[in-house]
Amino acid sequence: MVQHEDVINESNLKTSYRRSLFLFIFGSISGIFIFFVQINGQFPFEAIYKGLLNLLGDAVPYIILSYPPLMMIGFIYAKKFAKEGSKICNFFEEDNTFHGVVYVFSSILAVMILLQSGISVLYGPKSAGFMVTDILPFTITIIPVGGAVLPLLASFGLLDVIGSVLEPIMRPAFKVPGKSALDTIASVVGAAVVGIFLTASLYKDKHYTTKEALLISTGFSLNSVGYCAFCVGYVGLISKFNIMFLMYLVITYALAAIMVRIPPIKNYPDSYVDGSIQTEEMRSENVKFSIHQIKKGFNNAILKADSSDGIIKEVSSGFINGIGVSMKVVPMMLGIGGVVLAINEFTPLFVILSKPFIPIISLLGVPEATIAAQSIFVGGLDLFLPSALIGAAAVPDATKFFVVMISLMQVLYITETMLPIIFFGIPVKFRDLLILWVMRTIIAMPFVAICMHLIY
Template sequence: MKEQTNFRGALSKSEIRDLNLDLEDLHQLDSFDLKANDKKKGIAKSLIFTAIAIFIFFIPITINGKTDITFGIIYNGLMNLTGVYGLWFVTLITIATALLSIYGKYFAKSGKIYNYFHGDSMIHPLIYSIGAAFALLYTLDATTSLSGPEIVVGASTGGTVIPSIAVAVFWIILVSSFCMPFLINYGFIDLIGTLMEPLMRPVFKLPGRAAINALVSFLSSSSVGVLITNKLYRRGVYTEKEAVLVATGFSAVSVGFAYMVIKTAGLQDHFALVYLVSALMTLIVSGIIGRIPPFSKKRDIYPNGKVQTKEDIDNTKSSSNSVFKTGGNRAVKKAFLAPPLAGEIKSSLKDSVEVIPKVVTSLCAIGTGALILAENTPIFTFLGKLFVPLLNLLRVPNAADIAASFPVGIAEMFLPVLLIAEKVPVLDPQARFLVVSVSISQIIFFAETIVVMMSAKLPIKLWELVVVFIERTILAIIIGSIFMHILF
């Protein structure tokens, strides 16, 4: 265990670097002070770059009647600007990934391609090949006179995943990698984390900095939430257990996407109420999941092998300072000592380029495949029948009509409301509310979050994600039914 060291007097940047401190260890971060001029520089850097981060990720802007956060405007703008070319570029990435994975996994013995693919399982080249085939079939169908099989290129299968999710995730990862250093390098996370620690730790068993992940996910994208979690885990901010809990519990869908879900269910007149209750349900479910297997058995170990100690957890205050002063001091120190911005952006872009090929190719394969199963087989209808007794016990109206919407959420979070879309006029508002609130609370689905989590190599297994999806679904149904009876 590292002992906390307290240094007398203020230190210069060179003196701090000579000490070779781990600045993600908050005890070590609290153990020194900056010289007066350095502190002023740190305050200026923290305020300027934090303001940029807040503007990018949290401030909604209205352009031509459409309101979105700056981050959303940038990546949606790039999608619209590139259009067909962007679709073809992503398709070519999937084809290259499939071909290179076969060579790297089965034939190469060394080199960059071998290093990139050798950690994959033996079936990954097959998955990438299927993804490339789906992407190529859809793109040819959408941009040429050639027609692909409807089961692959239809609006409810490949037409949902490839242009709307895979291409979007490509731009989301690229844009977020450019913007992320502003958010995580200049003290904003440390300030918010210190302020939120008294709530996050006892309720969710997580450090306060996880609150930023929740905010970014709700306001931008679940993929961005997962990527930020992975970045902070690799930097030693989260333990294995914390990283998994944050990624699966706080990487919720954005407000904009939630509006589409709520509108499809015919509840747009109650948008604010439904969304806020769904967000509250998500937090309640996440608080429970951290206390039950399999995630309760995850290790409290940082990526460098260090075991989390009580001192690591009990870091809300340093000496007699207030929580706000402690958070402010941490933010200023982190901002002043942050590496050069250009280098951090370059490093972040490099990380994204390494992640993108596997993520988008897997999305095309797994997302489209899952929707094909949902649309053309009775598997989810059968699984839905398993939920009928629970729904009847909770006195949920239209139980038989909405039961299939709960298991289908593991394929794509928009599918539950699509399954009931044609029945909306005859379904009870209580039933529609439950479908919407549960789908928003589930978080884990193959068409995006599962693929991003697995490709980012978070310390999590696929079977654990499936088990936790089931747990989250059951808990959300129970909790949602309580709100359903109170509110509708």
């Protein structure tokens, strides 16, 4: 680790103090503006990715369907024919046989969807077709735009300042660095996948240990305020959105504080991506508010800005990297997500698996416990599915409240967050993500039931 003095010496900088200070101020203000300042009720980040989506127009489905075969061909060429050290070889360096199989399978699915022929159970509008029309369009725009904008938050020092200020709160409560608060905010105003992308990037840059990255990506990568409002409004409870969103944030942070202290997250190592171990001294550093630590955070920010490649290069490089990441993630989400949705739609498997939830929900006094259990269980597949099921059911508002709140707090959804967590490079087992989903669901139930009984 680099040692920083209270006062930065100009000779310690690669460029100049004035340039570094400008990059820190301009980059940070730009990032804050794009992510956190609403204009006419919309955040600029949301306007940018939706604008890109509109610009692509009718080409969106064809772009999505082109990614799997491109990845399949690229994977085969990289592993069989490319020279070691070449760009394409490096691009596919971390991919293994499993990735190759998924690329091939998702390519077959893409052809089925394009031709509307083959196994309809797999390519239809309730399975892989749903992924193409409702989920992946946002993936192919949010990730590149997020890749372009996130350097404004991460590469010019803003994280260092925020981390120094919030460390005394975040470290004791959640056992994570103070800068992780920014991951949450990026998720809430952008999208969960943006928070996961930022967390994975910071993990690879040695800002987080494996345990910290896992907790942040599974506990702090929250659903955006816009999508939360959409789900709440879909079931007819938009008049209660403000209080529901507040409850959602409070309970979700309580869940994060609990989950980090118990397995499976507790069992993950406090080691960085290069294998080095985080010491107790590192964890106990800066846990009290002081002017010295704020100065240190500012100095670290200047050094961070000094080491950057400049705003244009960082933003353009981030956008290109985002495209590369989305090209890898789309086949995984299309293939695996499509199959899981098909299982849910055409088999009784998830109805059967939801049955253990029924007595718990009944005990909590939730009306229509059977329907609530089935709706909550499909939340592990996709965020919107619980709202879609319970919104169409003739059940009391209390049941709708309970189901929607639980679905938001689950945070982990196979189609939208579990697969990106894995394929963005955070080293977690899929089994553990499923365990975390079950644990979050069960632990959240009594909290949400109390809120339900207070309102209804």
